Structures are given as C-alpha cells and as structure tokens.
Amino acid sequence: MNALASTSHEAVATLGALIGVGLGPGDPELVTVKAARLIGAANVVAFFAKRGRASHARAIAAPYLAPGCEEIALLYPVTTEIPFDQPEYVSSLQRFYEDCVMRIRAVLEAGRDVTLLCEGDPLLYGSFMHMFARLDARFRVEICAGVSGMSGCFAAARQPMAWGDDILTVLPATLDEDRLASRLAETDAAVVMKLGGNFAKLRRAMTRAGVIDRAIYVERGAMPGEKIMRFADKRDDEAPYFSMALVPGRGRRP
Amino acid sequence: MNALASTSHEAVATLGALIGVGLGPGDPELVTVKAARLIGAANVVAFFAKRGRASHARAIAAPYLAPGCEEIALLYPVTTEIPFDQPEYVSSLQRFYEDCVMRIRAVLEAGRDVTLLCEGDPLLYGSFMHMFARLDARFRVEICAGVSGMSGCFAAARQPMAWGDDILTVLPATLDEDRLASRLAETDAAVVMKLGGNFAKLRRAMTRAGVIDRAIYVERGAMPGEKIMRFADKRDDEAPYFSMALVPGRGRRP
Numbered sequence: 001m002n003a004l005a006s007t008s009h010e011a012v013a014t015l016g017a018l019i020g021v022g023l024g025p026g027d028p029e030l031v032t033v034k035a036a037r038l039i040g041a042a043n044v045v046a047f048f049a050k051r052g053r054a055s056h057a058r059a060i061a062a063p064y065l066a067p068g069c070e071e072i073a074l075l076y077p078v079t080t081e082i083p084f085d086q087p088e089y090v091s092s093l094q095r096f097y098e099d100c101v102m103r104i105r106a107v108l109e110a111g112r113d114v115t116l117l118c119e120g121d122p123l124l125y126g127s128f129m130h131m132f133a134r135l136d137a138r139f140r141v142e143i144c145a146g147v148s149g150m151s152g153c154f155a156a157a158r159q160p161m162a163w164g165d166d167i168l169t170v171l172p173a174t175l176d177e178d179r180l181a182s183r184l185a186e187t188d189a190a191v192v193m194k195l196g197g198n199f200a201k202l203r204r205a206m207t208r209a210g211v212i213d214r215a216i217y218v219e220r221g222a223m224p225g226e227k228i229m230r231f232a233d234k235r236d237d238e239a240p241y242f243s244m245a246l247v248p249g250r251g252r253r254p
Numbered sequence: 255m256n257a258l259a260s261t262s263h264e265a266v267a268t269l270g271a272l273i274g275v276g277l278g279p280g281d282p283e284l285v286t287v288k289a290a291r292l293i294g295a296a297n298v299v300a301f302f303a304k305r306g307r308a309s310h311a312r313a314i315a316a317p318y319l320a321p322g323c324e325e326i327a328l329l330y331p332v333t334t335e336i337p338f339d340q341p342e343y344v345s346s347l348q349r350f351y352e353d354c355v356m357r358i359r360a361v362l363e364a365g366r367d368v369t370l371l372c373e374g375d376p377l378l379y380g381s382f383m384h385m386f387a388r389l390d391a392r393f394r395v396e397i398c399a400g401v402s403g404m405s406g407c408f409a410a411a412r413q414p415m416a417w418g419d420d421i422l423t424v425l426p427a428t429l430d431e432d433r434l435a436s437r438l439a440e441t442d443a444a445v446v447m448k449l450g451g452n453f454a455k456l457r458r459a460m461t462r463a464g465v466i467d468r469a470i471y472v473e474r475g476a477m478p479g480e481k482i483m484r485f486a487d488k489r490d491d492e493a494p495y496f497s498m499a500l501v502p503g504r505g506r507r508p
Contacts, residue, residue: 022405029288030399032278036287121405124422129414136412145284145401145409145476151276151375155399158390160383162424165448167437168378170422183421194419222399 016108018135019115020122022146023060025156026223030147031060038144039064042115044107046072046100048127057117072107072114074100074127101134108139120149125193150191150244153221157228159248162189166249173198173245177205184209189249196241206231211247219243270362272389273369274376276400277314279410280477284401285314292398293318296369298361300326300354302381311371326361326368328354328381355388362393374403379447404445404498407475411482413502416443420503427452427499431459438463443503450495460485465501473497 021038024030031039039045039061049055055073077092107114122128122143132141150170154161162168166188171180173195184190184205192202206212215231219240231245275292278284285293293299293315303309309327331350361368376382376397386395404424408415416422420442425434427449438444438459446456460466469485473494485499 022401022409024286025399027288029291030286032284032286032401033290034281034283037283121401121408123408123414124405125416125418125420126414129417132414141412143409143412145279145405147276147286147375147399147401148405151378151399151402154375154377155276155397158395158397160377160380160386162379163383164379165426165428166379167426167429168424169441170416170424172419172421174419175421187423 014111015139016111016113017140017142018104018108018131019113019142019144020118020126020128020132021061021115021144022118022120022122022126023057024147025120025149025152025221026056026060027152028060028063030152030222031064032144032146035144035146036064038115039117040066042066042069042113044070044072044112045115045117046074046104047117048074048076051075051077055117057119060119061117072103074103097130097134101131104131105135105139108135118146120152121146124148124150149221149242150193153191153218153244153246156221156226157216157218157246159216159246161191161246162249163251166251168249173202177201177208180205181208184211184247187247188251190245190247192245192247194241195239195243195245199239200237202245203231203237206245206247214247214250216246216248217243218246268365269393270365270367271394271396272358272362272385273367273396273398274372274380274382274386275315275369275398276372276375276380277311278401279374279403279406279475280310280314281406282314282317284406284476285318286398286400289398289400290318292369293371294320296320296323296367298324298326298366299369299371300328300358301371302328302330305329305331309371311373314373315371326357328357351384351388355385358385359389359393362389372400374406375400378402378404403475403496404447407445407472407498407500410475410480411470411472411500413470413500415445415500416503417505420505422503427456431455431462434459435462438465438501441501442505444499444501446499446501448495449493449497449499453493454491456499457485457491460499460501468501468504470500470502471497472500 021035047055047057104114118126118128168189169187170191173192212232217231217234219227275289301309301311358368372380372382422443423441424445427446466486471485471488473481
C-alpha cells in the first residue's frame, strides 16, 4: 500500500516509462542485481556528464549495457565554474534541465522507456531528481535505489560511521564557516561533501569544532586513484569537488 | 593508497578473513553484484537474528547461498525489551557480542573465512561494526558496502530527499522530545529511525518543528507488507521499531 502513489500511475499505457537506476559509488560490481538487470534490458539509456568529459555514470554501467542500446548524453554546460548562488548559474542550469526534459520526454512520448543512469543513490543529491520532479506528473517513473557515494566512502575508509543512537549529519562544505563549525560540534557523526574550493574553510571549521583529529579525508572513494588519509595529515588545501570528509561517530557500543 | 590501513594487513596468511557484506534494505534484488558473488563463494556465513525469529539477513541472502554452506546464527538475547541505557541491557549485549566474537574467531583461527551477512550498509548502524571493532586488529577484514535501509525507503516512498546544498540529519527517535524538535527545526531534510514506542513523542516533536505536513511514514520499506503514508495521516501511534519517518528537503532546484 502506497498512499503517496502519484498521478503517474494513471499514465497512458502507450507512453514510455522513466526508470531511474542508482549505480552506486563507482565500482561496477557495487551496482545492484536489480540495476544490472534493468540496464541490460534498456533500449534507451540517458546519463549526465560534464561537457567535454567522459560520463562516470556511463562508465559504471558499461559492463551491463546491451549491444545497440541507444544513448542520450546530457552534458552540463557548467558545474563549479560559477558559484551556485549566482543568477547566471541558476538560469544556465534551468535551461539545461529543461532541455534534458524535452529530450527525454520526446522518447517517452514515442512509447519507449528511458533508463536514466544515476551515480550513487538517485534520490540523495542526484540530478535524477530534477528530471523526476518535472516528468512524474505525466509519465510512469520507476526508481531503483543504489549504494550511496557516502556508503562507498565508509567502506573504502573502513570506518564504522554511526553506532546505536548516534546522530549523523550530512553537510555540504559550501556552508559558511560558522555554520559548518556549529553543526560539526553538535552532531555525533558527520559526512561533509563537495570539498573542492571549500577545503581550507572546512579545516578551520573542523579545528574549531574539535573534530579534526578523528576526521578522515576520502578522495575518489571506491574508484581508481582512491586516496584516504587522516584529515589532519593532509598538508595542502587542494581537493576535488567530489571528495568527502568523514567524522565517525563514537556512540553506544556495548 | 589507504593511509588508514590497519594492522589486519599483517595478519598471518593461514588465518581466515572476516568479510562483512551489506545486503541492502530487504529486496534480494537490491543486493549488489559484488555481494552476490561474495555470498555465493562463502563456505561459512554468519548472521544476526532475534532469538526465536527468522533472520532477515539470511532471508535476503538466501537466493545467493551455495549449497552446503555452513551457517552460524548469532541470536540476540534481547533487542527492545530492556531500555538501552539500563545496565542490564548493556551487560547482556556485551556478553552476547563477546560470545559472537568467540564463535567467529574460532572459525577464522581454523583458517576459514567467515562471511557476515549484514542488512543495509554494514558501517551505518550495523551490528557488524561490533564484530569489526573486536576482530580487525588480528584478522583480515573485508567490507562490501550495501544499499542502506534509508535509501530503500527513499525509493519505496518515491521521495527525492536531499537537493543541492541541503543539510540531511539522521536522527534516532530515542532522543528526548526537545532535542528531536530542535534538530528537526534546524535541518533541511531528516530521516528519523527506530520509531517503535517513540512514535507519539516524534509526532509532538514534528508538530513543534513545523515539519509534520511534509513528513512521510515508511513501514517495512522495500519489503513485503510495505506501508507508506503521509505522517500526518497516521491515526494511531503504533509503529514497528524499524519503521522510519522521512522529512524531504526542499533545497536548491534550478
């Protein structure tokens, strides 16, 4: 029983369905059995990537793609070049998402399903959500959960993250320093995402919150070129946008 | 490069390895390809369950188990009958975990691997962590991330949970009402776990925090008998211990 069932269940049977498939943190073997089946059965796949770069999502899904599968590459015009609170960023992304929706909708209206390949978990900070929010009213949408990028990093770092009654807080490093420091101080466990240019600020916030000595830095977790070290041991402030910091909880441990 | 590499890498080659395998939220198809491979290759599996009940973990893994695989059932003497802050609970759990460690260690010392089947993600509120913490110094331990129970609930409820720069807070409903209310009020998105006997308190906290109208109640998410509804529409205060409440974020959406 799902009392939240959306209008999409009333969609006309001749329309195609949008299938959002979570791919996990990067290792193709961390794709679920269900995702592998859905990808293998797909006639049309879509995936996001930065313009001019290979798509991570496509690379993870590659071992499961059927020969002759049609591919729709959705190429971000900008990612981190413009601050996300600038009107230019917002309008550029808006136009991009509208264009993606038009391309996907054209296939669905032709009666064909579109399998959208999503890194990590589709409903946790995923670009899939922007398509879902715009297409769910008219089309049938299926969602297959995936191993989150965070979970991939926990395992890569071999870090038990949250125990018993720990509070776990997931924070974007884009927050201002005061807010980062206070949130880090008042939680039991934390995951900090989107380090990139925010690294030096996060280092100061972690020091103020008194958590820097148990924090861990994870770069490319569960992917080739993985780097994991104590946060305090990182000597420079250079970090890719998708690196993470983990502050493991120390909760109830009988 | 993993600068956190533990002493376990120096373990004597003739000892067996502990392999912690995340099984996902409940649907056997949400097991990862890697987990399915590891389970299929296992000669000895261990799993937790409540004494007198079937093991959820074993049920999820069942389709992948090799014939003749040896099974070690680790049966909790208590779960929620005694409050977790009572000395009786702590000592009972302590004895239980020590007994589990002894049973697993005996197999590892005989040179055989033990594959510990873990619901959800092994490093996020998992019983696996108690074994890992006690065995990692002496034995080689491998960890395979899984789809978390939370992610299973997001998909089951079809709820985009965290967008862009949302802060996501994971809260145990065991916290006192004031703390629940303040944490719910100051986060963008929340997952509340372990509802059980804490349901009425959580309802009051959600009302005070002004989030009850967008909260969702999920019971047995991604499992048979799944129930999903608007939290505000739930008329009684009865909820299983492992039910969850979701408060979806409303963050940046170009």
